[in-house]
Amino acid sequence: MAFLSDGIAAEVVSHCTDLGIAFDQDVDLSRMTYLRTGGRAQLIAKPSTAEQAAGLLAFLTSHGIAYKIIGNTSNLLFLDQVDYPVLVSSTNMADLSVDSATGKIVAEGGVMVPDLSRAALFHGLTGFEAFEGIPGTLGGGLFMNAGAYGDELKDHLVGAQLAMPDGTLRFFTLAELQLTHRSSVLRREASGAFVCDVTFELPHGDAQKIFGKMEVYHAKRHKYQDFMYPNLGSIFSGSPYRVLGEEDRYFKFVSAVYYLFNYKVKIFRRESPINRKWLNDVILKRFPLHYDLQPFSDKTFNCLVNRGQGTDEMVRFIRQMEELIDGRIVLENEIVEEF
Numbered sequence: 001m002a003f004l005s006d007g008i009a010a011e012v013v014s015h016c017t018d019l020g021i022a023f024d025q026d027v028d029l030s031r032m033t034y035l036r037t038g039g040r041a042q043l044i045a046k047p048s049t050a051e052q053a054a055g056l057l058a059f060l061t062s063h064g065i066a067y068k069i070i071g072n073t074s075n076l077l078f079l080d081q082v083d084y085p086v087l088v089s090s091t092n093m094a095d096l097s098v099d100s101a102t103g104k105i106v107a108e109g110g111v112m113v114p115d116l117s118r119a120a121l122f123h124g125l126t127g128f129e130a131f132e133g134i135p136g137t138l139g140g141g142l143f144m145n146a147g148a149y150g151d152e153l154k155d156h157l158v159g160a161q162l163a164m165p166d167g168t169l170r171f172f173t174l175a176e177l178q179l180t181h182r183s184s185v186l187r188r189e190a191s192g193a194f195v196c197d198v199t200f201e202l203p204h205g206d207a208q209k210i211f212g213k214m215e216v217y218h219a220k221r222h223k224y225q226d227f228m229y230p231n232l233g234s235i236f237s238g239s240p241y242r243v244l245g246e247e248d249r250y251f252k253f254v255s256a257v258y259y260l261f262n263y264k265v266k267i268f269r270r271e272s273p274i275n276r277k278w279l280n281d282v283i284l285k286r287f288p289l290h291y292d293l294q295p296f297s298d299k300t301f302n303c304l305v306n307r308g309q310g311t312d313e314m315v316r317f318i319r320q321m322e323e324l325i326d327g328r329i330v331l332e333n334e335i336v337e338e339f
């Protein structure tokens with residue numbers, strides 16, 4: 001249990017009410033998080049302006065109340081046995097404006113990345129085609145410099161307005177955001193800062209070509225990504241298949257042949273496989289991984305799925321994988337520990 005005392009909780013509620021901030025209380029996280037896990041949240045505050053977000057963070061910080069910012073929770077593993085005190089959600093900050101003439105887009109932190117991608121298509125702007133299938137918000141995307149197929153959010157970014165934990169509003173330029181592969185200043189130093197809005201500038205492109213690229217990416221994603229069980233996309237940033245191949249020469253040979261037949265030469269199939277169950281079964285024979293209910297997707301070993309095994313079992317699997325991987329690729333999913 002990590003709930004606030006009734007008195008402090010009442011103060012937070014009253015502060016939210018004073019600032020006009022919407023909130024939910026005593027929320028069952030397993031019913032609302034993307035992975036469908038987690039205990040209860042005592043309060044989820046949903047500011048709808050940058051000023052409200054800044055005012056809320058200032059209050060929480062000055063009262064020593066820990067909080068966690070959430071977007072669409074598509075990268076967050078909330079633990080079943082943990083109750084969380086205050087979550088600050090960007091869900092009510094989802095305004096998006098596009099200047100078709102200049103290609104300038106200003107989008108609030110709660111805008112869904114696929115909506116941003118489709119808005120760019122609508123206005124004939126190119127550069128966001130690959131983001132159509134990332135099921136997160138812009139705030140979550142900026143936190144980890146989300147990307148796909150070689151494109152990253154940083155590519156056309158001008159800067160972002162952040163509400164800092166002390167309640168100030170500050171514009172960070174692209175350079176100040178320090179966006180690197182799946183990381184940013186938010187992940188490293190400025191944790192606790194809230195992304196209020198982000199500014200981009202995109203070049204104009206041919207709408208038909210933009211549409212065509214989005215269609216291709218959409219179809220590709222549906223081949224390798226699990227869409228049936230609740231999941232958090234890739235567990236690790238990078239390929240565990242490659243890393244496990246470095247550990248075990250037999251697996252390296254088998255996976256190289258598998259890759260060759262299925263992806264390069266396609267001797268046995270006209271299409272890439274829609275799952276790698278066969279290859280995953282080889283991993284299970286070669287490496288010491290233990291679980292009661294299969295915690296990964298048949299489509300890819302690099303995707304944790306919720307089959308009702310509970311988060312203890314999920315975390316145990318991630319830790320076993322981390323041991324095998326030994327730091328060669330980085331954990332992308334974030335486990336939200338008690339705070």
Ligand SMILES: Cc1cc2nc3c(=O)[nH]c(=O)nc-3n(C[C@H](O)[C@H](O)[C@H](O)COP(=O)(O)OP(=O)(O)OC[C@H]3O[C@@H](n4cnc5c(N)ncnc54)[C@H](O)[C@@H]3O)c2cc1C
Pocket residue numbers: 034068069070071072073074075076090109110133134135136137138139140141142143144145146147148186193194195196225226231232233234334
């Ligand atoms: C099916 C699937 C496919 C995916 N594909 C991709 C992919 O192709 N590429 C990729 O990069 N990722 C991918 N992901 C992972 C995930 O969607 C992205 O990381 C996304 O950017 C997370 O956004 P979110 O709003 O869900 O953030 P959350 O999961 O809610 O939060 C992630 C982190 O961002 C922080 N955060 C969230 N909002 C804000 C804010 N407003 N201000 C400050 N901090 C904030 C949180 O505190 C947390 O630390 C995929 C996930 C799934 C489930």
